[in-house]
Each structure stands twice: as structure tokens, then as C-alpha cells.
């Protein structure tokens with residue numbers, strides 16, 4: 001895992017509420033077996049028309065969106081399907097953070113595990129971001145703070161363990177593998193499931 | 200919540216699976232009893248194991264099937280099943296290779312136990328009260344109907360469970376949904392859950408585990424309870440649970456993986472200790488009067504946009520999400536859905552593809568014909584459901600009416616396998632998601648119960664099935 005501490009980037013806003021992961025990446029693209037190559041399908045049905053031409057009105061297709069590594073989204077971003085492909089598509093496109101009013105649970109967890117920062121902010125901060133389209137923000141994970149181009153700052157809450165892992169470049173799997181002794185002890189204590197499981 | 204005081208069903212299942220308690224800096228390490236795996240969300244997790252030289256820690260607690268991208272077209276016995284889509288075929292063979300290499304039991308395409316992962320788990324007796332169950336699929340909440348703590352995870356976590364049989368979890372909050380009264384005739388479990396989601400919204404249970412309680416829930420069959428728990432995620436819930444009772448035990452008893460003999464007796468004794476203690480606190484409570492409910496249908500592009508079948512499309516009143524939804528659906532505020540023509544009817548998915556769902560649909564199809572110009576797909580949830588339905592002659596009722604009787608799988612619920620809507624088509628679907636493009640790019644979905652779907656199939660329009668049952 002790469003360490004994440006802070007970064008500054010222009011924003012692009014698509015502040016729709018309840019954007020589900022089927023919008024982030026439609027299911028018909030989920031047949032791949034690799035972890036990369038998903039960025040081109042990000043928001044596919046919103047970004048492109050039926051003939052595959054970019055829809056000029058979609059925020060990501062506007063010239064000023066180029067180079068934005070922070071997406072400003074609406075409320076309950078990433079609801080629906082648990083597909084981690086949604087996170088891979090956002091990262092594949094180049095996003096490092098999504099700033100939203102709130103996130104769906106599974107999406108937030110998936111994002112943190114991949115180093116895509118889900119930054120939930122209050123309405124006033126959100127409104128200020130939207131009133132200055134494209135302007136740069138600094139996301140500081142260490143300080144748990146976003147700073148807007150106008151100098152205004154807002155703190156954000158993030159799961160402390162996920163933050164620790166991201167700041168130190170540790171992945172959660174490594175941590176879990178380190179629990180082996182406790183897991184083995186748990187299994188000895190609880191024994192096999194009555195009835196058993198497979199075959 | 201104190202360990203000594205009265206505890207909820209969730210508290211009990213959680214506590215008995217904590218391997219390492221949470222600290223100020225780390226979430227709890229939670230043990231997973233059963234890990235279900237399918238072809239779409241697992242390949243990258245197996246790749247991670249290979250990269251790091253890890254094994255699957257407990258292949259004996261892992262079970263795989265293929266359901267999302269597999270074809271459901273009718274088959275000829277003894278002939279290999281063609282998968283026309285090369286990418287889907289590659290995904291299916293990747294799962295075969297991964298299961299072979301890591302020693303995981305697989306109910307492969309063509310095997311007699313293949314089916315939608317959330318249908319076969321319960322059906323094989325793998326899903327049992329008090330367990331923790333995960334799968335790289337948000338509808339894992341289905342298994343909570345048995346009093347298990349069951350939730351969907353992403354592919355990174357699939358890798359964690361494969362490698363360690365554990366997950367790092369912070370404790371969710373609890374939401375009691377008290378369902379009073381009894382469902383009226385012609386109003387189903389699907390209507391009940393659609394009504395709840397319409398009321399609390401698709402983010403209404405974010406961060407919570409729901410426990411469905413009350414007389415209306417106790418009166419439901421096991422299959423109806425699965426329909427309810429299945430859609431917990433559609434309210435944003437981490438999981439949905441129902442306390443096990445005699446209905447649960449009767450349903451589980453005798454299934455291939457259910458405990459037998461003295462083990463069964465001991466299991467039931469311990470399962471009887473699971474229900475929520477009197478006075479146990481929940482973080483939130485919502486009450487619903489089931490006896491006041493009507494058949495529900497969605498009009499919009501998320502499962503929270505639902506109305507009673509005789510209701511009217513609401514006025515967005517400046518709400519951009521609703522405006523966009525109505526534009527996509529081609530609907531006007533104030534209009535009734537009743538009587539609207541439909542192009543496709545889909546009866547299937549992990550929400551409504553079990554035997555009782557097919558029986559309900561068949562009760563409407565019997566002696567009637569599919570309306571001209573309507574395409575109807577009936578897709579059983581598993582090969583076992585298919586066999587049982589055929590043994591009862593349900594397949595003949597569907598076929599005689601002019602519906603397609605298919606092989607088991609996710610099919611038109613997610614439109615990955617070639618079954619899909621054309622742009623602009625309207626479908627009444629018994630599945631769980633009406634998101635834009637979910638059933639095919641540009642397709643428009645009305646979610647409803649199997650009764651409502653069957654009524655639409657035979658009339659060619661959105662209809663109130665209660666009138667046909669009289």
C-alpha cells in the first residue's frame with residue numbers, strides 16, 4: 001500500500017444524491033477478472049451516449065474537469081451493489097478522494113481499503129465547494145481536514161484504524177494475518193460447526 | 200449495551216463471533232462461519248492470494264457457485280452449456296480454476312445444486328441460525344432471515360476472509376422494525392419491504408443492522424422472511440435479521456447440511472437462546488402497521504421510490520433526484536401507474552425466485568395467457584427450485600401461458616448474461632433494484648411482487664393482482 005498523507009487538486013462536481021454503484025460502473029462491464037482497466041467505464045451511461053460519444057453536459061466531460069483528482073458528490077454516494085469495481089473505476093479514472101455529504105456503508109469500506117478517501121463534509125462546506133466549481137482543495141488525512149481555495153478549512157471524520165493504515169502504508173490484510181494465534185484459539189474454543197459446511 | 204443486561208439477537212451473534220475485541224485504535228476481529236463466493240467479485244481476491252503466496256485458510260467454510268454471468272437459456276441434457284460471451288466464459292473458468300487450486304467446493308454451472316448464491320445457501324442447509332455469513336454481494340442480507348448475521352463485502356474483504364476467515368468490523372447500530380398486525384390477502388412480503396423502504400428511504404438504515412420483529416413477521420413463511428431480509432440493503436442497512444423460531448427450524452431440518460440426530464437437538468436448543476431478550480435496547484425503532492399495507496410498485500430509479508399500486512406518481516417539487524428519475528422513467532407527476540403498458544415481465548432473482556414465489560405467480564397464470572407483445576421470463580433461483588417447480592407442473596403453467604421457463608441464475612436482475620431490456624423498454628420485475636440501466640442500458644424497471652408481475656404479464660399492463668385472485 002502506498003502511504004497517503006495530503007494532496008491538493010482541482011475538483012469536479014457531480015452532486016447528485018443517491019448515486020448507486022450501478023451508475024458508477026454498470027454491471028455489464030463487470031466481467032473482467034483484473035484489478036485495473038476500469039477507469040474508462042466510470043459513470044459509463046452518464047458520460048457517454050448510446051453510441052459511445054461523450055455527453056458534453058456531463059461534468060466529467062467538461063474541459064475544466066481535466067486533471068481533477070477530487071470528485072464532489074452528493075448524499076449517500078455509492079449505495080446499492082457491493083462491487084469494489086466502483087472504487088477501482090474511480091481510481092482508474094484518477095480520483096484520489098470523493099467529497100460527499102454522506103456515503104453508503106459498503107462503498108466507504110471498499111474505498112478505504114484501496115486508498116480512495118471518502119470525505120464526508122457538512123452542508124455548509126459542501127455548498128462552498130459547489131459555489132466555486134473546479135477550484136482546488138487540499139485533503140489532509142493526517143490532520144483530517146479539507147482546505148478550500150478560499151482558505152476555509154473543515155475537519156472530517158474517518159475511521160481511525162483505516163486512517164492509521166493509510167498514513168503508514170499498512171494494509172488491513174497484513175494486520176489480520178498477524179491475528180493468527182487469536183484466530184486459532186477461537187477455533188479451538190468454538191469447535192467445528194455442528195452439521196459442517198461444504199461439498 | 201452491557202454484556203450482562205438483556206441483549207438483542209444481533210448482540211448475541213456478534214458477541215459469540217468476536218475473536219479480538221475492538222480497542223480504541225482497532226476495530227473488532229470478527230470470525231466468519233460461512234463464506235459464499237461467486238464468479239464476479241472473487242477473481243481479484245484470488246489473484247491477491249496468489250500474489251502474496253497465501254492459502255485459503257478454511258476451504259471447508261467456503262462454498263462457491265456461479266450465477267451472475269451464467270446463461271439461463273434452455274439446455275439440452277448431456278450437451279455442454281455454451282457461454283456465448285467470451286468474457287463471461289473467462290470469468291466462469293477463472294472461478295473453476297480458483298476453486299480447484301484452493302480446494303473450495305463449487306456448485307458449478309450445470310451441476311444439480313447450482314443457483315443464485317442466496318438461494319442455494321439456505322436450500323442446502325448451509326445457512327443456519329446464529330452464524331456469521333459473508334459474500335462479495337450486497338444481498339447476503341437474505342440469510343439474516345434465519346437469525347444469522349449476514350452481510351455483503353467488497354472484493355478486498357473477500358480476500359481477507361479467504362486468507363484469515365476473519366474481518367475487521369466496527370460495530371453497527373441496531374434498528375428495530377416492528378411490524379404490527381397481519382398482511383391483508385394479496386399483499387406479500389415484497390410489498391411489506393417495498394413499503395418500509397419507501398418510508399425510511401434508501402439511506403434510511405445506513406450504519407444499522409435491522410431486526411424485523413412483531414406479529415406480521417412471525418406470521419411469514421421462511422421464504423417470505425428471506426424476501427424481506429434480502430432487501431435490507433436497499434434501505435442501506437448493513438444486515439437484516441429475524442429471530443429464529445419453529446418456522447425456521449422446520450425449514451432447516453433435514454436439509455443436506457443441517458445437523459442430524461443428537462446434533463440437531465443440541466443445535467435447536469442453542470438456537471432457541473438467540474431471540475432478543477425482553478427489554479433489550481435498540482438504537483432506533485420504526486413501527487409499521489402491516490394490516491394497512493397494499494401491493495407496492497416502484498415508479499422511479501431507486502427502490503425507495505415506491506407507491507401503493509393504486510397510488511399516483513408524486514410531484515418532485517423541485518427535488519432534482521426525483522425529477523431526473525421521472526424523466527428517465529418517462530412518467531408525469533400525478534399519473535397513475537395502473538393500466539400502463541409494459542414490454543417485459545421478469546419473475547426471478549434472489550428476492551423472489553423461490554418455490555413459493557413461483558407458486559404465487561402460477562396462481563395468476565393458470566388458465567390465462569401472456570398478453571400479446573409481452574416477453575415474460577420466469578427464472579427459478581436454483582436448479583433445485585427448478586426441479587421442485589417442474590415436479591408440481593408449474594413449468595407447464597408458465598409455458599402454456601406463453602412465458603419462457605429458464606435455467607437458474609441472476610439473469611435479468613443484473614443483465615450480465617445476455618438477458619436484458621432494450622433501451623426504453625418497460626419491465627415489471629420481481630428483483631430488487633430499479634437503478635438506471637440495471638436491467639440493461641436505457642431499460643426502465645418497475646419493482647413489484649410476483650403476484651403483481653404475473654398480473655402485468657397476462658394483462659400487458661400494470662394491474663392490481665387482487666382483482667384476479669377473487
Ligand code: SF4
Pocket residue numbers: 266267315316317336338548549550608609612613630631
Ligand atoms: S439475483 Fe440479482 S441481486 Fe440477487 S445476487 Fe443475483 S444479481 Fe445480485
